[in-house]
Amino acid sequence: MAALLGIDLGAGSLKATLIDETGATLAEAAAPITTHNPKPGWSEQDPAEWWQALCTAVPQVLEKAGIAAGDIAAVGISAGAHIAVLEDAKGEVLRPAIMWNDQRSTAEAAELHERAGEMIIATGLNRANPTWTLCQLAWLQKHEPQVLARTERLYIAKDWLRSRLTADWTTDYSDALGALMSDVETRGWSPDICGLIGWDMATLPPVGAPEAIAGEVTEAAARATGLAAGTPVVIGSNDTTVELYGAGAIEAGQGAIKLATAGVVFLACDRPEVHPPVSCYPHIMPGLWYMASGINACATAHRWVRDTFFADLPKETAFAEMDRLAGTVAPGSDGLIFHPYLMGERAPHWDPKLRAAFIGLTLGHTRAHFARACYEGIAYALNDVLRTAKDLSGASFGDMRLLGGGARSATWRQIIADVTGLTVKVPANGDASFGAALVAGVGGGVFASPQAAVARCARILEENRPDAGRHATYARMFDLYDAARRGLTPVSHRLHAQQHESV
Missing domain, CATH: 3.30.420.40 (ATPase, nucleotide binding domain)
Incomplete structure (x- = not known):
C-alpha cells in the first residue's frame, strides 16, 4: 500500500x-x-x-x-x-x-x-x-x-x-x-x-x-x-486551499472555520466572488473558487490567555484546565467580553491599530470567566467575518467544517455553533498537511482525481448543532461586542499613536 x-x-x-x-x-x-x-x-x-x-x-x-x-x-x-x-x-x-x-x-x-x-x-x-x-x-x-x-x-x-x-x-x-x-x-x-x-x-x-x-x-x-x-x-x-479541500468541502456552499494561529472562514463557490476585503482564491477542484477571510489572533489569543491567567499550571495541562473551567461558566461569561485584537485586526476591519480588551469586569469574575470569554471573543470575531461575508456577497453558509487545533475542544466547538447559528462538523483529518498529502496522491497517481481522493479519504468524526436559546443569548452579546469595538476604536488609535511617539 x-x-x-x-x-x-x-x-x-x-x-x-x-x-x-x-x-x-x-x-x-x-x-x-x-x-x-x-x-x-x-x-x-x-x-x-x-x-x-x-x-x-x-x-x-x-x-x-x-x-x-x-x-x-x-x-x-x-x-x-x-x-x-x-x-x-x-x-x-x-x-x-x-x-x-x-x-x-x-x-x-x-x-x-x-x-x-x-x-x-x-x-x-x-x-x-x-x-x-x-x-x-x-x-x-x-x-x-x-x-x-x-x-x-x-x-x-x-x-x-x-x-x-x-x-x-x-x-x-x-x-x-x-x-x-x-x-x-x-x-x-x-x-x-x-x-x-x-x-x-x-x-x-x-x-x-x-x-x-x-x-x-x-x-x-x-x-x-x-x-x-x-x-x-x-x-x-x-x-x-489544501485545508478546505482536505476537509471535504468540494461543493459550492460548503465551508470551514479554522481555529489555528489565525482564525479563518472559508466558503466554496462556483465562480470568483470578488467582495474585498473578503479574499477570493481558486479551489483545488477544477472550476471551483472559495472566499476566505481571517482574524489575526485565534490560537495566538488562546495561548496568551493561557500564559497570562494560567501561568501557575504546567503548560501541558493548562489548556485542558482552561477548557474544563470554560465549560463551568454560563453563555455570555456573566457580561465579560473579550476583543482578541492582540495584533491589530485583519478581517473584517483591516485596522492594525485596534487593541485587545476585556470589558465588563466585576468582582464576581474568576479566571474561569476569562477562559470562556476568550473562546467567546474569538467566536464573536469569526462571526463578525461571517456576517460581513454574507452582507457583501449574499452567500448562504451551510454546515461548516471546523479545522485547526481548537477543534479538539468540545466546549469551543459548541460555542462557535451557538454564536454563529451554524452546524459545525469535525473532519477526521482537518489540517493542511493532510490536504497536502491528498494533493500529492492525485499528482502521484494514487488517486484518479481530486474528487476520488476526497471520496476515499475525507470523513466526518462528529458535529455540533446550535441551540436556539444560546444562539439568542449570543446574538445579544455580539451586539454589545460590536458596539464596544466601535466605541473603543478611537481609544485604540490614540494608544497606538502614543506608543509610536514614544518609540
Whole structure:
C-alpha cells in the first residue's frame, strides 16, 4: 500500500503527516518555528529554520510510521500564503521572510489602493492591504532597496521549501494570486500590477497546477531528510486551499472555520466572488473558487490567555484546565467580553491599530470567566467575518467544517455553533498537511482525481448543532461586542499613536 507525505509550514511549527491510500494517518511529527517581532506590528521568520524543521520532522515521521522512505509514492507541501522569500544570484536568502500578519506596509497598501485599486481588484481579485506580498514589496522598495537590487528570484514560502527538496522554481496560481501580482484571465503573473511597483517579472517563478509534479527529491535532499532520492514532489498550494479541500468541502456552499494561529472562514463557490476585503482564491477542484477571510489572533489569543491567567499550571495541562473551567461558566461569561485584537485586526476591519480588551469586569469574575470569554471573543470575531461575508456577497453558509487545533475542544466547538447559528462538523483529518498529502496522491497517481481522493479519504468524526436559546443569548452579546469595538476604536488609535511617539 502506497504512503503519501504531506508537509505543512505553519506559523508556529512545521508538521509532517504520513497517510495511506485510504486516508488513514500512519504517523505525524512536528518541529517548532520561531516568529520574530523586531518592531511593533512586524512579524518575520528565518527560512533557514523552516528547512531545519523539515529535516527534523520528516525523519521522525518516517521512524514513527515504521515504513521505508521508498514506500512514499509522492510528497506535497503547503504553507501560509503571501510569504515571499527573496534570493540573490547565488541562491542565498537576502532577508527574513515577512509574514502574512505583518502590518508594516499599511501606508504602501493605502497608496496602492488609492492609485490603482480598481485595476488591482479587477485583475488580482483582491484589495491591497498589508497581508499581500505586493504591499510588502512596495515597503521594501522604500526601506530596503539594496535588498531588491540583489533579488534574482522570488519564491512563495511553500515553493522555497520545496525547492530545497527538488531544486525546482515553480508556484501554483493560488499562491501567485496570494501575492496579489497575478492576472485572473491568464492565471499567470500580471504585468500591469507588477508595473505599479516596477517589479522585474523575470524574478517571478513559472506557474503550474497544484497536483503537477514539480520535481524529484535530489540526492542531497535525501541525505538531509531521510527521503528516498527520486521521490516525486508535487507543486502543492497554500495552506487554506489544501485545508478546505482536505476537509471535504468540494461543493459550492460548503465551508470551514479554522481555529489555528489565525482564525479563518472559508466558503466554496462556483465562480470568483470578488467582495474585498473578503479574499477570493481558486479551489483545488477544477472550476471551483472559495472566499476566505481571517482574524489575526485565534490560537495566538488562546495561548496568551493561557500564559497570562494560567501561568501557575504546567503548560501541558493548562489548556485542558482552561477548557474544563470554560465549560463551568454560563453563555455570555456573566457580561465579560473579550476583543482578541492582540495584533491589530485583519478581517473584517483591516485596522492594525485596534487593541485587545476585556470589558465588563466585576468582582464576581474568576479566571474561569476569562477562559470562556476568550473562546467567546474569538467566536464573536469569526462571526463578525461571517456576517460581513454574507452582507457583501449574499452567500448562504451551510454546515461548516471546523479545522485547526481548537477543534479538539468540545466546549469551543459548541460555542462557535451557538454564536454563529451554524452546524459545525469535525473532519477526521482537518489540517493542511493532510490536504497536502491528498494533493500529492492525485499528482502521484494514487488517486484518479481530486474528487476520488476526497471520496476515499475525507470523513466526518462528529458535529455540533446550535441551540436556539444560546444562539439568542449570543446574538445579544455580539451586539454589545460590536458596539464596544466601535466605541473603543478611537481609544485604540490614540494608544497606538502614543506608543509610536514614544518609540
